[in-house]
Amino acid sequence: MSSGEISLGERLNSSQLKSFAIKGLFGFKDIKSNFDKEALILIAENGAGKTTILNILYYSISCQFHKLSAIDFQSVVLKFASGDSVEIKKSDLPSFNKRDRRDVELSLLLWRSLNKEAGKTEETEETDKTDKTDEINKIKTTIKQNLNKSILYFPTYRRIEEDLKSLGYEENRFEQLVFGDREGKLIQFGMNDVSDKLDEIKTTIKNSALNLFSKVTGEILTQFVESKPITKEMRNSIKPDTLSIVLSRVGEENISLSDRQKIEQLVSTEEINSPQHDQLVYFLLKLVDLYEQQKEKDKSINQFAIVCNKYLNQKRIVYDEANVEISILQTRDNSPIDLKNLSSGEKQIISLFSKIYLESSEDFILFFDEPELSLSIEWQRMLLPDILKSGKCKLLLAATHSPFIFDNELDFNAHDLDTFVQER
Template sequence: MQNEYFLEGSPAARPSLVQDFRIEGLYGYRTIGISSDFAATILIAKNGSGKTTLLGALDAFLKGQFGRLTKLQFTRIVCKLRDVDSPLIVTHDEIIESQIPPDDSFFKTSIARLALDPALIFDFIENDYRLARGDFSILQENEVYDSICQKYRWNMSDVRNLCDRLLKCSEGRNHNIDYVRSILESSLKDVQVVYLPTYRRIELPLNTNEGAASAPGAKKKSIQSRLGLTKRGLFDAEIRFGLSDISERLDQLNQMILRNSDEGYREISANIINELLSGAFETENPNPDERPSKDALELFFSRLRAGTRNIWFRGRDVVIPDIDKIYSGENLPPQSIKFLNYFLSKLNKVIKKTRDIELMVEEFIVNCNRYLAGEDASTILVEVEAESEYETIDPAELQFDFDGEDEDLHGLDSNYFEHESNDDKLLKLNREDLSVEVVSLATKRNVPLESLSSGEKQMISLFSRLYLYPGEKIILIDEPELSLSIDWQRKILPDIVNAPTSAQVIAITHSPFIFENELDPYARSLSLEINAPDQQRG
């Protein structure tokens, strides 16, 4: 479907990873599917077309979670991936066969020792553990995983060995399923599938323990449990839109910066001692321009000092040097200047590495603030007198002039004009510990994250996935227009497509405003075919 409207070099025009996906014999009489050569695909569908089923099935298929497809009535699923010569095909009968728990002595012995429902353990191994790919952090809220860890007294080596052996037991029951899963794992090994279903707008507060405070060591309920979702349903995808997940991720990134800073600082100190002893330092000619900026150096030491409160750094004293004296050069002994420049140039390399992590957070903040504190013309009703009658002006055509004092608004392109009734907010970043606060532009006071609107929470959650987690992503989003104003609907998909981690976006919508932008050429109808009885495959 190449034409002059597809912009060469545009992220939306990149080749798609998933080129074709269809469900044949759905509910016994229809075939639905999507097909696209491009990284951006917007499907227009009416109610009852099966769009939600299609996206849920695509998510389950790409993740190799075939157990989620057992209760869906269909004949077969066909998927064509880029760089894979032949389409991947699985039948419903093959999936049913693959989901029978193995008749294996080790599996039975392990089940007896764990004292858990065999179906629960099998489902955990087949779907959750397999998808984790060795990253245990994404299993922290899984009840089965928690039970296994408790049984093995949190000996993670034993837990891994057990789960790996159980995973091996689960293979070999259907060779085609094993083959398709292996192709998916190799083709998408560096790609994360992010599924945003319609119920994503059910946001969870930071603390959801009903009637009791969070006790130290208390087990955190899974998001599925807190939403009352089943584990083996088509739509039980990994939902990570609790606001606490964002705070936890920011804390993880801060710990990464602290560890990298501490390790780099100690490594430089040890190497310089060796270079002084060997005489290598005498051959160096450090450039003063390679030193970090004064602000960067102050931030580096303030982070190290704050990090001494962390369990990883307790017992270490961080003595902050006289940074003003370093950069003013006053009363510095001439014989110390060379060594100082040399040490700081080495330290600047460590600071630049941590800066890459900080830039991830800053991009997240900037993109959130374009929505939280940006002027939304679509929400303003304007009437002007034209001759003797009133005519309505399209808000999208309005031009706004912003007045006010210059200040850092974390991502706004110009100063924000504050109406008395304005309730816009702003995310502000504390660079020392990477914590984020929500500030009301009207009151200049902090606002609890839980008080944000449904649409605001969605934006923050969405951009956290795109900017705070590395790696390419396939984004599957059902009805992106939910809880969004018209202006936000126009902006959201281009921002998702243009995100640096976005490899492909497939969105299904009822709203024409979603593609009332540069993505209009990528909009098309959902493929739907009604099958006569004699057309059904066996």
């Protein structure tokens, strides 16, 4: 780390969520914590309530209030950088236990139409329900106005596996199951989601290349008609390495291999600078522009591969930019490996970083419950710093009972859960 550069542990929280408080957890605990730094790690043994705290906070900021009804607490208070704050009271949530807001509003409409002649008591009850619904809607609006980032929640990985086994699912069927909901994003168990996402990205890049190639063809016709001058800067912007990738993506159905080789030779020998090739320079310049438009996707895939390769044992993820192919290979003989044949820990790492680099184009807030499970001691030390180094995570809240999770730059970001708890 160079002088003047802020260490991971010293980075300030840049999300809009500045603090939270839970009142009456399990009937006798009050929890309160500020989010001063980018990372906060809660240390506690099993049974201390750390998962419940993460659940309450996640369900609150993702506006899944109906899920809060099953948890034993009185209220949760959220404070934002704008100065806004909300208090979600469990006593206001009974209507949301099994029905969402639209169902509640429908029931109120039916109540009004069927009970026009009802007495004062019924009208009071209806008014109370309506008031509570309006208050909940105001709270949701405030939260959404203040938190415009994605919210990711990685629950305990092993716990999901054990729960599925106890329900009678066979291990080879785990990949077919998806965990998530409309309001928030939970980590998906298994590799089907990762494989699908990789295929989706490859298809998007290839289709985009072909679509832009068609667009370039039209612009070339305009150039032929208008004969715009070709500048020195335009010629210099065509680099052999970039050109090779661009021409490969165009495909042999659009440009023959022999023509491609001739073009690459003209560029490498700088013969392309001859005025007789001005129209070709313009064409190639447009193809390079096409590549630049897709560069963010390529960058994300490369970062994903680099980070994951730090964890893979005798394997590596390889991204072939020219052919837009992503593979996992054995280091000893370069033979391909199927995602489903990776270890549990390797699957967890690839699934996690695919969420960060391949699925989310936005900054995010991340909650992580027991990140140490299925990971070796060395991987535990690396994991949270690597997540923060992505530059996308604006606030990280993790709960753990492993000292190796914070045996790194985040040592001073780890605190005993009891520090934030006051018993009544």
